[in-house]
Amino acid sequence: MNVRRVSIIGVGETQFGELWEKSFRDLGIEAGLRAMQEAKIAAENVDALYLGNMSAGKFIDQEHVAALVADYSGLVDQHLPTVRVEGGGACSAIALHQAAMSIASGVHDIVIVGGAEKMTDVGDVEANAILSSTTDQEWESVFGATFAGLYAMMARRHMFEHGTTREQLAAVAVKNHRNGSMNPNAQFQKEITLETVLQAPRVAEPLGVFDCAPLSDGAAALVLCSAEKARKFTDTPINLIGTGHATDFLAVHDRRDITTMDASVIAGKRAFHAAGKTPNDVKVAEVHDNFTITEIMAIEDLRFVPKGKGGYATEDGETALNARISVNTSGGLKARGYPVGATGVAQAVEIVRQLRGEGGRRQVSGAEVGLTHTLGGTGGTAVVHLFERGD
Amino acid sequence: MDFPPRAVCPRCGRKSLGNMERVKLSGRGQVVTYSIIHDAPKDFEMMKPYVLAIVQMDEGVRMTSQIIDCEAAEVKIGMRVETAFRRLGAEGEAGIIHYGYKFRPAM
Numbered sequence: 035m036n037v038r039r040v041s042i043i044g045v046g047e048t049q050f051g052e053l054w055e056k057s058f059r060d061l062g063i064e065a066g067l068r069a070m071q072e073a074k075i076a077a078e079n080v081d082a083l084y085l086g087n088m089s090a091g092k093f094i095d096q097e098h099v100a101a102l103v104a105d106y107s108g109l110v111d112q113h114l115p116t117v118r119v120e121g122g123g124a125c126s127a128i129a130l131h132q133a134a135m136s137i138a139s140g141v142h143d144i145v146i147v148g149g150a151e152k153m154t155d156v157g158d159v160e161a162n163a164i165l166s167s168t169t170d171q172e173w174e175s176v177f178g179a180t181f182a183g184l185y186a187m188m189a190r191r192h193m194f195e196h197g198t199t200r201e202q203l204a205a206v207a208v209k210n211h212r213n214g215s216m217n218p219n220a221q222f223q224k225e226i227t228l229e230t231v232l233q234a235p236r237v238a239e240p241l242g243v244f245d246c247a248p249l250s251d252g253a254a255a256l257v258l259c260s261a262e263k264a265r266k267f268t269d270t271p272i273n274l275i276g277t278g279h280a281t282d283f284l285a286v287h288d289r290r291d292i293t294t295m296d297a298s299v300i301a302g303k304r305a306f307h308a309a310g311k312t313p314n315d316v317k318v319a320e321v322h323d324n325f326t327i328t329e330i331m332a333i334e335d336l337r338f339v340p341k342g343k344g345g346y347a348t349e350d351g352e353t354a355l356n357a358r359i360s361v362n363t364s365g366g367l368k369a370r371g372y373p374v375g376a377t378g379v380a381q382a383v384e385i386v387r388q389l390r391g392e393g394g395r396r397q398v399s400g401a402e403v404g405l406t407h408t409l410g411g412t413g414g415t416a417v418v419h420l421f422e423r424g425d
Numbered sequence: 426m427d428f429p430p431r432a433v434c435p436r437c438g439r440k441s442l443g444n445m446e447r448v449k450l451s452g453r454g455q456v457v458t459y460s461i462i463h464d465a466p467k468d469f470e471m472m473k474p475y476v477l478a479i480v481q482m483d484e485g486v487r488m489t490s491q492i493i494d495c496e497a498a499e500v501k502i503g504m505r506v507e508t509a510f511r512r513l514g515a516e517g518e519a520g521i522i523h524y525g526y527k528f529r530p531a532m
Contacts, residue, residue, distance in 0.1 A: 159466065159467055162464065162466070163466055163467070166466070172429075173429055173488075173489065174489050175466075176513060176514070176523065176525070177477070177489055177490040177491060177513065177525065177527075178462065178465070178466070178469045178472070178475060178477055178490070178491050178513075179477055179489050180462055180464065180465065180466060180477075182462075182464060183460045183462050183477045186460035186462075187458040187459060187460050187477065187478070187479055188458070189460075190458045190459060190460060190502070191457065191458035191502070194458070194502050235463070236461070236463045236474075237463055237464045238460045238461070238462050238463065238464065238477075239460055239461040239463070240460075241460075283435075285489065286479065286489070287457075287479045287487035287488060287489045288427075288487065292457065292458060292479065
């Protein structure tokens, strides 16, 4: 099949945090307009809008959100086709894939991909219950399994099988807060110590408050364009060179191995195969770190480190900024923030900035290839995208 | 073997349609992993902290539920447990009460 290559010509994101003064539509519009402004495109250039959103229906009692964001973004006269994509925390990573395919196939030339979530209009307990709805409600949640509890059970088993320690888990949070301190859009821009993580109140043992990403509001957006036309809009197009999207059993107890996410392993293999790259080519990666254990499993499942060595590698600084591989330079979900539906696109925004050399104080030197890894639920879905400089 | 019962076997696919058989589990197994839950959903607020676990039944399938009738500190990976019939929750104060299985240390 003849497929066209896809470039990213503009990125935009909002501040991440508890943004009481901003509504869901404010956030979606802000990110989208910034990306359009950066790409120097007008409304009439846009062929379609794809929006990743986990659960606006539950968080703000609003469905039909893709058409809503197009409406309020000044795109109504274009009468655009809009698509809202659902897939737990992976929704906007899936939206990026779907949007890229619409260009690769030749149907569209320029497409906006957004991701947005407004989580703080509900209280903590309700927000966590909504997050839990991406797990198996009938065979996990009903029995008292919380979202954090399921990840905590992965952590406990990982510690048992691989010797991973509480300190190694905590090292993920310390590193990501340090990176977040260099990101002006991050929810948390303060460094924390290992002791802070270890002494924090328990959420689901062995995980404490500082092992968990926060509840956040925020949005991010990308402008995609066929690679052959990208040069008309930018001197630094970033190409999307490979995607892997995979699913697995929804319930953790059904998985082949509780300390491995097969969806991540397979999505990673598919993305590397499509791009003709290997994990060694990747200098900068944004991986799903909704909990500290998640990042440890992700860097193993993506083959950046051998199975079982994720905790040790993190503790030894191998994933710190400008070390062997720079992981979660934005601060990750942990420090940049975790507006669920925005995740995949926000990760892509960071990788595009890094590959363009616009990383500021957190710039990774010599980054040519970057990766994003995004999960839905507890690993029932995983999406991996690979990006490369287009010049 | 799968739990819960499935209409289609995840390994053999279409061939299994209409050929799945019901098997009664012994109710005995061992703890694969566990967590002590401190941040609980609304319906479980009264129980916290409680122990959540994944248990591998002797027949091979795995299930998720709570471990009861022992101190949280006593729970270990590999510990032998058996199912117990318990109240899981209710739909509001006057709603339907849900019953199901939890695990307790094996007798």
